[in-house]
Amino acid sequence: xxxxxxxxxxxxxxxxxxxxxxxxxxxxxxxxxxxxxxxxxxxxxxxxxxxxxxxxxxxxxxxxxxxxxxxxxxxxxxxxxxxxxxxxxxxxxxxxxxxxxxxxxxxxxxxxxxxxxxxxxxxxxxxxxxxxxxxxxxxxxxxxxxxxxxxxxxxxxxxxxxxxxxxxxxxxxxxxxxxxxxxxxxxxxxxxxxxxxxxxxxxxxxxxxxxxxxxxxxxxxxxxxxxxxxxxxxxxxxxxxxxxxxxxxxxxxxxxxxxxxxxxxxxxxxxxxxxxxxxxxxxxxxxxxxxxxxxxxxxxxxxxxxxxxxxxxxxxxxxxxxxxxxxxxxxxxxxxxxxxxxxxxxxxxxxxxxxxxxxxxxxxxxxxxxxxxxxxxxxxxxxxxxxxxxxx
Numbered sequence: 001x002x003x004x005x006x007x008x009x010x011x012x013x014x015x016x017x018x019x020x021x022x023x024x025x026x027x028x029x030x031x032x033x034x035x036x037x038x039x040x041x042x043x044x045x046x047x048x049x050x051x052x053x054x055x056x057x058x059x060x061x062x063x064x065x066x067x068x069x070x071x072x073x074x075x076x077x078x079x080x081x082x083x084x085x086x087x088x089x090x091x092x093x094x095x096x097x098x099x100x101x102x103x104x105x106x107x108x109x110x111x112x113x114x115x116x117x118x119x120x121x122x123x124x125x126x127x128x129x130x131x132x133x134x135x136x137x138x139x140x141x142x143x144x145x146x147x148x149x150x151x152x153x154x155x156x157x158x159x160x161x162x163x164x165x166x167x168x169x170x171x172x173x174x175x176x177x178x179x180x181x182x183x184x185x186x187x188x189x190x191x192x193x194x195x196x197x198x199x200x201x202x203x204x205x206x207x208x209x210x211x212x213x214x215x216x217x218x219x220x221x222x223x224x225x226x227x228x229x230x231x232x233x234x235x236x237x238x239x240x241x242x243x244x245x246x247x248x249x250x251x252x253x254x255x256x257x258x259x260x261x262x263x264x265x266x267x268x269x270x271x272x273x274x275x276x277x278x279x280x281x282x283x284x285x286x287x288x289x290x291x292x293x294x295x296x297x298x299x300x301x302x303x304x305x306x307x308x309x310x311x312x313x314x315x316x317x318x319x320x321x322x323x324x325x326x327x328x329x330x331x332x333x334x335x336x337x338x339x340x341x342x343x344x345x346x347x348x349x350x351x352x353x354x355x356x357x358x359x360x361x362x363x364x365x366x367x368x369x370x371x372x373x374x375x376x377x378x379x380x381x382x383x384x385x386x387x388x389x390x391x392x
Contacts, residue, residue: 028116031103034125040147041104041111048089051128054148055084063111064150067104070113073152075134080141080152083132093124094144103151117151133158159191161230165198165256167268175306178209179242179270183254186235195227195259198238203250210241244272247306274307274350276378280385282370288390291362294325295389297370301354307378312345315373316358321366321391329356348376362391 035044041063042054054060065077094100100117119125127144138155169181183200187193201222202208208223215223215238225238244250249271256263278301285296299316303309317339318324324340327333331343333356345354362368368391374383 029114030118030120032120032122034121034144034149035146039106040149041106042148045128045143045145045148048128051089051130051143051148052084054143054150055081064104066111067102067113067150068152070111071102071115071152075137075139075152079132079134080139083130084141087130087132089128089130092127092129092142094119094127094142095124096121100142100151101153104149105147131155159232160189161187161191161193161196161232161258162189163193163196163230163256163258163263164188165254165264165266167252167254167266169252169268169270171269172271172273173244174275175244175247175272177244179206179244179250179272180239181242181252181268181270182237182239183266184235184237185230185256187230187232190232192232193230193258195257196230196236196263197227197257198225198236198254199223199257200238200240200252200254202242203252205246205248206242206244206250208240209243212238212240214238215240247272247274275305276307276309276376277305278302278309278312278348278374278376278379278383279304280372280374280383282372282385282387284370284387284389287388288392289362291365291391293362295322295360295362295368295370295391297358297360297387299329299356299358299372301348301374303348303350303352306350308350309348309379310346310377312348312354312374312376314342314356315375316340316342317371317373318360319366319368319370321362321364321368322360322370323363325359325361327356327358330354331356333358362389364391366391 042060045051096119098119100119102113102115103117105112105114125144127142129140129142131138131140136158138158140153140155141150142153143150164186166184170179173179183198185196185198187196199222208217211223214225217223223240228236230236249269251267251269253265253267255265281300283298285298289295299314301312316333331345333340333342342356348354368389369386370389371384371386
């Protein structure tokens with residue numbers, strides 16, 4: 001039911017007709033007419049530039065500030081005025097029955113903020129609108145053309161991007177085998193990131209031999225990919241193939257950057273290991289030999305691999321037709337459990353070698369087989385080599 005006191009106020013304003021309704025679910029005010037010169041906020045608008053001039057007017061600025069103060073707006077005035085100067089302005093009708101948070105008007109020339117207004121004119125009200133962001137929230141400024149009675153609508157939290165970066169690399173690799181490292185940049189926020197970029201420092205000892213298009217090796221020893229726009233949920237992946245020139249653990253620490261500055265960092269690593277490969281060679285210095293003569297065998301080891309071998313040891317096995325005399329070489333040889341064994345070589349580096357010279361005496365005619373067995377910490381199975389000597 002209408003209250004007479006409010007009807008009297010509406011008649012006085014003449015620019016807006018309002019009906020205050022007792023029911024809470026209805027708007028506090030209803031407007032049925034806009035544009036009365038006595039109550040409109042400023043002159044009518046014909047073109048978008050007219051709206052810009054309203055916000056440029058120093059006198060109107062004070063009235064705009066007062067209306068927003070009455071409304072209790074939490075945004076920044078400078079954001080509103082900046083947007084009014086440069087933001088795109090579009091035509092937009094206020095639909096019949098559309099409920100508005102507030103609307104500016106005038107009462108005896110004073111700026112007034114009318115709270116909770118519904119438009120109940122006979123047709124949609126033509127208006128101009130522009131949008132802006134202030135204090136982390138999005139707003140739409142809506143201004144009916146007939147009266148310049150502006151209002152600001154809260155559109156919710158400002159969409160913001162959120163970057164996440166992930167690095168992937170094989171946990172282990174072999175020396176001289178290529179290592180493929182990939183970096184994924186993802187926007188997990190609800191706003192578009194206009195300048196998402198990736199920077200990957202190159203660890204010492206690695207040479208990039210292939211990379212995703214757009215990557216540039218900088219003088220600071222890092223590969224960078226240029227800015228790219230990432231919409232919410234979007235991602236980009238870049239990869240680099242490295243060639244290692246030494247053993248060791250290589251740590252990769254790519255970092256993201258955005259329009260607002262440095263972003264998150266990720267970590268992954270690859271342990272580059274060597275590969276075991278020992279060459280065992282056994283030869284007799286003279287062949288054939290007469291029974292009763294000495295036979296000399298040369299045993300040589302060469303680490304052809306890229307991994308260091310540890311605890312390298314030999315077992316020397318003589319046939320029954322031969323008799324042990326002596327041995328000299330890289331490590332001493334001793335008799336253990338009926339077999340001749342070398343003292344272990346603690347470490348045999350890649351490309352390193354070892355050698356022993358073994359002397360035995362031929363005791364009988366035979367196609368003798370002098371056997372050597374090699375074991376190390378790295379060998380999965382013994383390496384065996386046999387040398388044939390004709391004894392006559």
